[in-house]
Each structure stands twice: as structure tokens, then as C-alpha cells.
Amino acid sequence: MPASFEDLLEDPVPAARRVLHEVFGYPAFRGQQEAVVAHVAQGGDALVLMPTGGGKSLCYQVPAILRHQAGMGVTVVVSPLIALMHDQVGALDEAGVASAFLNSSLNAAQTQAVERDLLAGRLTLLYAAPERVISPRFLGIMNSLAERGLLALFAIDEAHCVSQWGHDFRADYLQLSVLHEQFPQVPRLALTATADAQTQADILARLQLNEARRFVASFDRPNIHYNIVERDSARTQLLRFIRSEHADAAGIIYAGSRRKVEETAAWLCEQGLNALPYHAGMDAEQRRRNQDRFLREDGLIMVATIAFGMGIDKPDVRFVAHLELPKNIEGYYQETGRAGRDGAPAQAWMSYGLADVVHQRRLIDDSPADDLFKRAQRRKLDALLALVEAHDCRRVRLLSYFDEASEPCGNCDNCLHPPQTWDGTEAARKALSCIYRFTQHGVAHHSARSFGVAHLIDVLRGKLTDKVSQMGHESLSTFGIGADLSDAQWRAVMRQLVAMGYLDTEGEFNTLALNERAREVLRGEVSLRMKTPALPKEVAGRKAQDRRGWRTGAAADAAKVLEDLDSAAQARFDALKTWRAGVARDHNLPAYLVFQNITLAEMAQRWPHNLDDLACVPGVGAKKLTAYGAQILDVLHGAA
Ligand code: ADP
Ligand code: ZN
Numbered sequence: 001m002p003a004s005f006e007d008l009l010e011d012p013v014p015a016a017r018r019v020l021h022e023v024f025g026y027p028a029f030r031g032q033q034e035a036v037v038a039h040v041a042q043g044g045d046a047l048v049l050m051p052t053g054g055g056k057s058l059c060y061q062v063p064a065i066l067r068h069q070a071g072m073g074v075t076v077v078v079s080p081l082i083a084l085m086h087d088q089v090g091a092l093d094e095a096g097v098a099s100a101f102l103n104s105s106l107n108a109a110q111t112q113a114v115e116r117d118l119l120a121g122r123l124t125l126l127y128a129a130p131e132r133v134i135s136p137r138f139l140g141i142m143n144s145l146a147e148r149g150l151l152a153l154f155a156i157d158e159a160h161c162v163s164q165w166g167h168d169f170r171a172d173y174l175q176l177s178v179l180h181e182q183f184p185q186v187p188r189l190a191l192t193a194t195a196d197a198q199t200q201a202d203i204l205a206r207l208q209l210n211e212a213r214r215f216v217a218s219f220d221r222p223n224i225h226y227n228i229v230e231r232d233s234a235r236t237q238l239l240r241f242i243r244s245e246h247a248d249a250a251g252i253i254y255a256g257s258r259r260k261v262e263e264t265a266a267w268l269c270e271q272g273l274n275a276l277p278y279h280a281g282m283d284a285e286q287r288r289r290n291q292d293r294f295l296r297e298d299g300l301i302m303v304a305t306i307a308f309g310m311g312i313d314k315p316d317v318r319f320v321a322h323l324e325l326p327k328n329i330e331g332y333y334q335e336t337g338r339a340g341r342d343g344a345p346a347q348a349w350m351s352y353g354l355a356d357v358v359h360q361r362r363l364i365d366d367s368p369a370d371d372l373f374k375r376a377q378r379r380k381l382d383a384l385l386a387l388v389e390a391h392d393c394r395r396v397r398l399l400s401y402f403d404e405a406s407e408p409c410g411n412c413d414n415c416l417h418p419p420q421t422w423d424g425t426e427a428a429r430k431a432l433s434c435i436y437r438f439t440q441h442g443v444a445h446h447s448a449r450s451f452g453v454a455h456l457i458d459v460l461r462g463k464l465t466d467k468v469s470q471m472g473h474e475s476l477s478t479f480g481i482g483a484d485l486s487d488a489q490w491r492a493v494m495r496q497l498v499a500m501g502y503l504d505t506e507g508e509f510n511t512l513a514l515n516e517r518a519r520e521v522l523r524g525e526v527s528l529r530m531k532t533p534a535l536p537k538e539v540a541g542r543k544a545q546d547r548r549g550w551r552t553g554a555a556a557d558a559a560k561v562l563e564d565l566d567s568a569a570q571a572r573f574d575a576l577k578t579w580r581a582g583v584a585r586d587h588n589l590p591a592y593l594v595f596q597n598i599t600l601a602e603m604a605q606r607w608p609h610n611l612d613d614l615a616c617v618p619g620v621g622a623k624k625l626t627a628y629g630a631q632i633l634d635v636l637h638g639a640a
Pocket of ligand 1 (some may be wrong): 026027028029030033050051052053054055056057058313315341
């Protein structure tokens with residue numbers, strides 16, 4: 001029996017658990033979900049910060065169902081990506097929840113049909129993009145609903161889009177404050193996976209969520225293994241990573257430019273992998289097709305710019321690779337968070353080099369933004385550089401960026417293979433004083449010319465190249481003082497000096513330039529621990545992940561089921577997948593929205609003989625049991 005308004009006010013938890021169980025088929029809430037659901041079902045405002053894959057959707061879907069059942073009307077979900085509303089609504093439909101979306105993909109008649117349902121109070125959830133929500137027409141509809149007490153809740157997804165400091169700013173989000181102004185009595189829930197302090201403050205201020213309770217989940221994603229490597233040969237490293245770890249697995253590869261996306265995707269295909277490109281320069285239709293294929297087919301690799309991914313909730317993405325340094329930790333964490341939502345082991349891999357550091361600094365310097373903004377961006381880049389150059393646990397650093405304390409994780413490259421370090425102070429002084437001599441020399445000979453890292457290393461190592469003799473640099477006192485280190489070692493020194501802010505690059509040719517902080521090194525005021533450049537090593541293998549890398553609790557057990565199927569159960573699992581593919585095609589939905597792999601694996605493993613037993617499998621709600629139960633039992637017993 002649905003809970004009444006009074007029940008919800010008194011204690012919404014029993015009803016919430018019932019909905020979770022009956023509608024979604026899950027045995028228990030995760031982490032903060034229950035607290036959020038209870039608070040919001042009772043009409044409180046909330047800001048929810050949860051990592052990607054943490055389970056934000058249920059935080060508003062369950063209160064929406066509870067409030068609708070109690071006669072309070074519809075929940076309006078503001079979501080920035082119209083492309084994904086279709087799937088969200090499809091999934092709710094599968095679970096038997098009346099929902100719809102309003103966006104530009106609907107024709108006039110379809111739009112009117114949705115509006116009629118909405119006005120008649122038939123919908124539990126309505127998804128719409130911000131520009132639609134703030135349109136006069138939609139505000140009018142909401143007014144009519146509010147007057148009749150049929151506007152239950154606003155859920156503002158991807159709420160960080162309201163922050164101009166963030167990486168996904170959308171001007172339309174700013175105007176969402178109108179919701180509070182026009183409908184002060186309707187509770188609001190803002191959700192995001194981007195949680196640094198500044199973004200949080202922005203969300204609260206701009207959406208006028210002054211009274212909102214904050215729910216901050218742990219940002220740890222223990223099943224993701226972090227691995228950050230220095231680039232030597234980008235393609236070989238990438239291919240080695242994919243082949244050794246992720247043959248046939250779904251993955252996302254982020255590249256910095258459209259051209260690089262296209263080239264990398266084409267090249268991977270030549271290597272026999274199944275890769276698709278995605279970037280904002282492609283025509284919309286092609287982009288949509290590629291995204292659809294990635295969501296619907298198994299084992300595809302999407303090579304993309306960061307235009308791809310927001311709202312992608314494919315649960316079995318096994319790796320996210322960055323071919324270059326991303327912009328900041330928030331972006332990196334959100335992008336890598338798209339791996340392993342199902343709780344099974346997944347990897348975040350990045351390759352980077354000096355050129356990336358220079359490039360990101362340049363982007364900030366050359367941007368038309370004001371100084372305040374640039375300073376904020378530089379701080380964020382520096383935090384990211386500290387992460388990539390770290391000698392200690394990556395996860396501890398990532399989490400501490402989000403103000404979360406933790407212990408070394410045992411599931412990142414640095415924990416599993418602590419990097420060798422050495423005292424690079426002397427080498428740094430040699431490099432910096434060599435640059436100092438260049439400038440002196442240049443001025444004296446009226447031949448101040450550009451020089452980059454390669455030339456500096458030649459001089460340090462005493463190599464008489466054409467450029468060296470042209471510039472007369474063999475006569476410098478620093479010529480040959482660095483013959484004890486290899487090219488690779490010197491490159492690592494330079495990269496770390498630039499990353500740590502002791503050395504700048506200038507101009508079109510990235511000429512090296514001393515800065516204020518370089519003096520601290522030259523005067524011997526600091527000592528510099530440096531990372532020894534790694535020899536190409538095999539990526540930390542599965543063994544490491546087997547030790548650690550499972551989620552705790554229910555998700556862990558479920559994920560393990562997938563690996564532990566015996567051959568009979570595997571045959572049942574395969575038969576269920578074939579059956580699911582048919583359903584997904586008929587309903588035009590990605591297969592995982594019909595049932596996730598983990599749910600199918602549990603069915604195959606437990607091998608239920610009747611509907612009651614089938615109903616106990618996590619992920620089987622009442623509607624799905626009615627709709628598919630008999631078919632599933634047939635498949636399970638036909639295949640055995
Ligand atoms: P987010 O939006 O925070 O990235 P989702 O809401 O998409 O995450 O949830 C991630 C995955 O976890 C989904 O596959 C969802 O079905 C699953 N999930 C969420 N909450 C639970 C729960 N309480 N029990 C079992 N599975 C859950
Ligand atoms: Zn670690």
C-alpha cells in the first residue's frame with residue numbers, strides 16, 4: 001500500500017525501502033541514499049555529492065515515486081543532455097514508473113501528448129533540459145500544477161553546470177534560480193559528481209539552496225585502478241595497455257583534439273580493435289549513431305574529446321584512458337569515473353609528457369578570461385600536476401583534493417610499484433644555470449635565439465650538434481656538465497621542473513625561461529626529490545586487482561559472480577544475454593537497461609525454478625518480474 005502524506009512526514013524509510021525493493025528490485029540502499037531519500041521525501045532541500053556511479057538517480061527517483069503515490073504530483077528532473085533522457089525514461093518504463101521527457105526530439109503532437117499527461121497529474125517523473133524548464137510555456141504549465149498542489153519536487157542533475165569555475169558551465173543553469181523564486185514551496189534536490197569546495201559554494205549560492213542539507217558521499221571508487229605513465233611512444237603504450245589488460249572490453253579513450261580523435265580511432269581499427277570516434281565537429285547524426293553503438297554493443301572502444309561522456313551510464317566500461325594531461329582533477333575524476341560503474345575491476349590510465357604541461361599552461365595564459373579566473377585555473381592545473389608527478393598513493397591525493405582523508409590504497413601504480421626517486425637538486429641546478437648562461441650569452445652576441453628542451457639537453461650532455469655550434473654554445477662553461485645522465489633522464493628532470501613550477505616556457509617555440517622560483521634552486525634553498533624515469537614496464541596486472549579492487553558489500557559479491565560462473569551457469573548466462581538482446585532491440589533500449597550483466601549472472605548462478613525465487617535476484621523488480629519472469633524461466637531451463 002502506498003504511503004500517505006502523513007506517513008511520509010512521520011517516517012518515510014519503510015515506504016522508501018519498499019519502493020526500492022518492489023520497483024527497482026534492490027535489497028538495500030547504498031551509502032547515503034537512504035538518508036537523502038528520507039530527507040527529500042519529507043520535503044527538504046538537498047545538495048547531493050556522489051561520485052559517478054555512486055547511485056544518484058535513485059536519490060530522486062525514489063522520493064519522486066513516494067511523493068507521487070502520496071498525491072503530490074510530478075517530479076521535474078532538469079538534465080542537460082537530451083540525448084540521454086530517452087534511455088532514462090526507457091529504464092523507468094521498464095520498471096513500471098510513469099515518466100516522460102520533453103525535448104526537441106519530439107514533434108508537436110508528441111509534445112502535446114506529454115503536456116496533457118503532465119497537466120493531468122499522470123506522470124511521476126518528467127525529464128527536461130534547462131532551457132525548456134525556464135521557457136514561459138513550461139513555467140505556465142508548472143504554475144497550473146503548483147496551484148493544484150501537483151508539483152512534487154525539482155531534481156537538478158549535473159548541478160555543477162551552474163558554476164562558471166567548473167568545466168561544464170551552461171548559462172541556462174543560472175536561470176534555474178527562477179524555480180525557487182516562483183515555486184518556493186516545492187523542495188529541490190541538486191546532484192553532482194563534481195565537488196570541490198568552490199563549485200559547491202557556487203551551486204548553493206546560484207541555485208539559492210541556502211537551506212539545503214548537504215550529503216557528501218565518499219568519493220572513493222575502490223574498484224578503479226589508477227595508472228599514470230610518462231609518455232615515450234604514445235601509440236605503443238596505449239596498444240600495450242589495451243592488449244595486455246582489456247582485449248574485447250568496452251573502453252573510452254580521451255584525446256585532446258578532434259584530429260587526434262580521428263587518427264587514433266582509425267589507427268586502432270587498423271590494429272584490429274573495434275574503435276569509434278566522437279567529437280563535437282562530427283555531424284550530429286553520426287555522433288548519435290556512434291554513441292548508440294557504444295551503449296548498445298559489447299566491447300567497443302570510444303575515442304573521444306571530452307564532449308563525450310556526461311550522463312553516459314553504461315555500467316561495464318572497463319577502462320578510461322587519457323592520451324594527454326586533462327585540464328584539472330575534477331575533469332579527470334569525472335571522466336575516469338565512467339569506468340567500472342558495475343563495481344567490477346576497472347582501470348584509469350593516462351600518459352603524459354612535458355608538451356602537455358606546456359600546452360595546458362599555454363591554454364590558460366592565452367585564454368581571454370580575467371586574471372582571477374586564470375589564477376583559479378592555474379591552481380587547479382598545479383594540483384593535477386602534483387598528482388601526476390606524485391611518488392605516493394594516487395588515490396590519497398585524489399581524495400584529499402575533495403577534502404577526504406584516506407590511507408594508501410594498494411590499488412594504484414604508485415602503491416603497487418613504488419617509484420624510484422633520487423635527489424635531483426644538483427641536476428636541476430645544472431639545467432637552470434645552463435639556461436641562465438644561454439641568456440647571458442645570447443645578449444652578448446646579439447643572437448638571442450629560441451631553444452627548447454632538446455637543445456638544452458644536447459648542451460648539458462656535451463653533444464656538438466649543428467645548432468650547438470651555430471649558437472656557439474660549446475664554449476659555455478655548462479657544456480657537457482650533464483654527461484652523467486641520459487637523454488631520458490634529462491627529459492624527466494625538465495618535465496618535473498616545469499610541472500613543479502621552477503621553470504617556464506615562453507613564446508611560439510617554447511623557449512625555456514627562468515622564473516622567480518628558479519632562483520630558489522640556483523641559490524640552493526630547496527632540495528628536489530625526483531622520480532626516476534620508469535623503464536617501459538608491464539602494466540600492473542590483474543593480480544593486483546584481484547587482491548583489492550572489488551567494491552565492498554553487495555556490489556562486490558555480485559561482480560564476483562560474473563567471474564565465478566561454472567560452464568553450465570555460463571551457458572545459461574549466454575542464453576540470457578541472447579534473450580536480452582532481443583528485448584533490447586524490440587524496446588529500442590541499451591541492453592543493460594533491460595537487465596544488467598550482474599543481474600543476468602545472478603540468475604544464471606542461482607538458477608531459480610519459480611517466480612518467487614526469481615524475484616529474490618537483485619535487480620528484478622515487480623514490473624520486470626511480471627513482464628519477463630516466465631520468459632526468463634523458459635530461457636534458464638531451456639539452456640540447462
Ligand atoms: P550516478 O548517476 O551517481 O553516476 P547511477 O544512479 O547511474 O549513478 O547508479 C550507478 C549504478 O548503480 C546503476 O547501475 C544503478 O542501477 C546501481 N545502483 C544504484 N543504487 C543501487 C542500490 N541501492 N542497489 C543496487 N544497485 C544500485
Ligand atoms: Zn594507491
